[in-house]
Amino acid sequence: MKKTPRPLIPLSKWKSNEKDNKNHAKQKSEKSHLLSESLAKIKKDIGHSPDIIIREVKIGTVEIVLAAVIYVDGLADKDLIHHTILQNLMIDLRETRLQEEITSQKIIQQIKEFSLSAGELEIIKNYQTDYEKVYETILSGDSVILIDGSSEAYKIGTKGWEGRGVEEPTSEQLVRGPKDGFTENIRTNTSLIRRRINDINLVFEPIKVGKRSKTEIAITYIKEIANDKIVDEVRERLERIDIDAILESGYVESLIQDETYTPFPTVYNTERPDAVVGGLLEGRVAILVDGTPFVLVVPALFIHFMQSSEDYYQRADISTLIRLLRVGAFLLSLLTPAAYIAVTTYHQEMLPTTLLVSLTAQREGVPFPAFIEAVFMELTFEILREAGIRMPRAVGAAISIVGALVLGQAAVEAGLVSATMVIVVSLTAIASFVTPKFNMAISVRMLRFGFMILAATFGLFGIILGLIILIAHLCSLRSFGVPYLLPFAPFVLKDQKDGIIRLSLWSLKTRPKLVSGKDNVRENTPKPSP
Template identity: 45%
Template sequence: MAFGKKRLKWNVEQNNQGLDPEIQNQGPLSICLSENIERLQSIYKDCSDIIFRYFLIGNNTNTVLIYLDGMSNIEEIDQHVLLPLMGQETDSDVQSILKKRLTISGVNEVSTFNDVVKEVSSGNPVVLIDQQPAGFSTGLSKWEKRSIQEPTAESVVRGPRDGFIEGISTNIVLIRRKIKSPNLKMKTIQVGRYSQTEVAIMFIEGLADQTLIEEVQNRLNRIDIDGVLESGYIEEFIKDHPYSPFPQILNTERPDVTAASLLEGNVVILTDGTPFVLIAPTTFYSLLQSPEDYYEGFLSGTLIRWLRYFFLLIALLLPSVYVAILTYHQEMIPTSLLISVAKSREQIPFPALVEALLMEMTFEALREAGIRLPKNIGSAISIVGALVIGQAAVSAGLVSAPMVIVVAITGIASFLIPRYSASIALRMLRFPIMFLAGTLGLVGIMLGLLTIIIHMCTIRSFGVPYLQPMAPMKKSEMKDVLIRAPWWALKKRPHWTGEYNQTRQSSSQKPSPNKENE
């Protein structure tokens, strides 16, 4: 208790000294430059990378340039700020200086300490002039950034090769290259007390419902946290059902997927410092769609989609079905196969459930190890490790050969799911269904499936049912769920919430075969 009182007293003293940035950064700038410098130096105490460059405008007007070392373009500062201002007579006010002296396009006036701190922390140098109640910031930020590359987690055979990077301004440009309409709107907010992370909300006016836009903005404004370092922070704060294993917001690194979602009336959330963009709302079927489904022919896209749905069931149920049949329903296995399986399990000391759990956990550990290891050896280690451990386990009599085959097929099936977040959800649900299969047999599997389906029917993503358009049934949107209809047949865009623009294209787009002139 004494320690708590001492800590509370220290926090009060700290706030009284002005160390809390929420308190210290408030207030307008003074016309006295020395007072402004003194207060800013107290704010940036023990910040050796904040540079205060003093110089004169004319012969007697004191001026200071404040910038963040490593995030500001020094060459541009010398050429476009210091050189035009030094050696010239001062003007009457800041606006005259901005109009006559500076050859910089990105110039903003700052009138409060909060504005100064915000601009300097973003890498934009700030100029403060004596006897002026305001200063100005110059858009001369510069830092190292990753080049635009193809996303490794969402690679395609046919399609664009560019992907988002950690800079939000670059990501916005990549989206605007896809959608050049002025109806593409953007709203920007700051999230995080200390990180002040820039978050942008993008939507197409006339396609996205205004209620959806306001709901996304309200949920973002309610976030009160010290810092946001990745879009995953925001996703956990704004999703409807935080305890559900299923992802309710789509994340992607691809600008083409983002542009396609905007054209369907979705709202996109971009976060500075991460290449992952959030798309809301989303449905379960959106997580099982790949951008390549729409770049290839509709027949191949439909076939691959069916293959994906089939292997989704395998990834979720195959080990459980094997355990249930082997434990309770041996009569379902053909006699010759049953004899072969029984022979392989003759020396196995564990029941089928323990054997399946042992192999599944080992496979998941190898998969995670392959991700964490360096890329040049990670895949080799995971594959060789699986082969060596599987063969050694069979030779030692710990597991049977059919179980190794079942686990291998299950692992391959999980890789067919396009979205990593959806794959993780299925991997999590596989284990409780295996327990049900080991205790209740096929009845337990059916109970587990019914529980999952009922849970998915209750989930909503920003008011949109998670299993739409199958539950509730919407026939007009079924052309892009179990099948991928031709583009000329996809005349209407999905209906998410509220009012929406139904028509995606004109009604006369179906190609007609050419007839030879007789």
């Protein structure tokens, strides 16, 4: 059988095809060169660390496209990367639905539309002009995909580092109430709030703070309930922060508080999601910081630190009694040593004769005045308390209790202090633990020494002078523009229903006046009746 001779290709067309092939090869070489340059720069900038993983892959069989997946080992979820990225990229594109000739641009389009099945996908355009976004994505735990021939980088949400699970808060114990607490993962913390407020008006505004750490912070509030002026003030103060790193929410607290030179906290912090949700429903703004379980709530009022989440889970009369007890314990922890010093030093006539004789007999062999006694015992107890906190948990409590008993008894027997002084200092220490918030209790511990000095110098007149100065200072404080002693100064009659005295839930119909925004109505539930 005679074969049909193959038609000759014109020389002009042959040269044209050869030119096209050369141009195609040149373009392909330039594309590969661009990808290799990008990988070389990334390796030079951050790739020398052993935890930076750069996985290069080939996509397709007929038309091969080079790609690279970059992530940080330990911050990204390897299983998620393997199942949602690598497996989907390494596909045989001969079986695709594309009817035309397969080209690299079509492969890239196919990858964008079908292959990347991760839930969180973001495109970084023209990444070669600014690699900062790429680096920030990689170092935050997400993955970046670079594809040969594309000026776009693809950010895939693959955060998956090891973290602590949801546990009961250690700093705020409740008898009745939820047992879950915030963790160091900001996404877990937002979910704990979201599950309690199923409202589209709940807003989480993200912001990055810290030139080196680029810590993620979320401004949280409920639209229409929160005061817009307070939200704007929070946003402005956070944007003013210019610091290398934010390692804990205490950094943010110290950088956004209204007054620096005050012993009283003007920013509330808590580990409890229900406490944060309660503040949000009153119109406050929460600040969530990644890497810490302590969430900040502003504005913070003085009475806020005397309240607990459990107050709203008990009956109104029980909650009122407990709040009165807390305020009384606050005053005891602040003034008891000072009052003892003033009375025994300057105002013995105020004591009954029998008690005065007993105190005189006890102090007969003590070589120091009452002020030196009190300072010595207070400093000793503060050292024991701090040692109990810092020592291993197994022996910390034992050291605190045994140390206090042994030292107190030995000091009395040695004649260094009187037995009454040991009782006074012990009562003061116990009363200081009644305050729900640790940072407010620390404020009292500092002020106590000032009142002791005033009492030793001027007696009861010094204590009264100290109280006048203290109240004037409290009246001058603001928390994000809101008076610190609200609702007592200025006096707001409607807000007294949830101050020191807590009325029944059905009577708490409105939110705090100067804190909340447009939606000031909390509930319209009628009074329960049979």
